[in-house]
Amino acid sequence: MSMPARITVGRRKTAVARVKLTEGSGKITINNKDLEVYFPISVLREQVLRPFEATSTKGRYDAKVRVNGGGPTGQAGAIQLSIARSLVALDEDSRQNLRNAGLLTRDPRMVERKKYGQKKARKRFQFSKR
Numbered sequence: 001m002s003m004p005a006r007i008t009v010g011r012r013k014t015a016v017a018r019v020k021l022t023e024g025s026g027k028i029t030i031n032n033k034d035l036e037v038y039f040p041i042s043v044l045r046e047q048v049l050r051p052f053e054a055t056s057t058k059g060r061y062d063a064k065v066r067v068n069g070g071g072p073t074g075q076a077g078a079i080q081l082s083i084a085r086s087l088v089a090l091d092e093d094s095r096q097n098l099r100n101a102g103l104l105t106r107d108p109r110m111v112e113r114k115k116y117g118q119k120k121a122r123k124r125f126q127f128s129k130r
Contacts, residue, residue, distance in 0.1 A: 006089050010082025012107050015070030017078035021086040024062030026052075030079065031067060044076040051084040054101040055094040061087075077107060 010017045028048065030038040039045045052058040063083060067075045084103040088095045098104050112121040119125055 006086065008082050008085040008089060010078040010080065010085060010106075012077030012081065013070045013074035013110060015067060015074035015078040017065055017067040017075065017082040019079065019082040019086050020064045021061045021083070021090060022064070023060070026059035026062065028063045028065065030065040039072065039076060041072065044072055047076045048079050048083070050080055050101070051087055051098060051103050054084075054097050054103060055087055055091075057087065057094075061090075081106060 005020050005022055007018050007020050010019065028035040035045055035048065039048065049058065052061070063086075065079055065082070067079055069075075070078070080103060084098045088098060088104070095104070114121050117125075
C-alpha cells in the first residue's frame, strides 16, 4: 500500500521545517545531511525522534526534511512539530498519543523586540542620579 506523500510544516521561534514522510527504514535526512551530522548534540536528536517514540513507529518511516531560519534548538522544535503533524496526517489514531505527549502544540514563544531608549527588550541603560 503506497501512501500519498504529504508535506507538513512546523515552526518554532524563527525556524520553519517542511517534512515529507515516506514508508521506509527510519532514515532521517535534514537539508541533505544525515540526522547525526546535522544535529551532533544528542538532546536535539532525541527531540526530533520524540514523535516516533510517542506513536511507537520508530524505524517505520523515512523523513526528508527542509529546514531554514533560527538556530539548532528552534530548528529541532520545528522539525519535531512537523513530524508529529505528518504522523497525524498518515494515521489519525496517533493524534491522542501525540497530544498527550504535548507534541502537537506550536510553541508560541518568540523573541521580544528591543525597545528604544533601552539596552535590550527589558534591560535598561544604567540609571545615574547625578
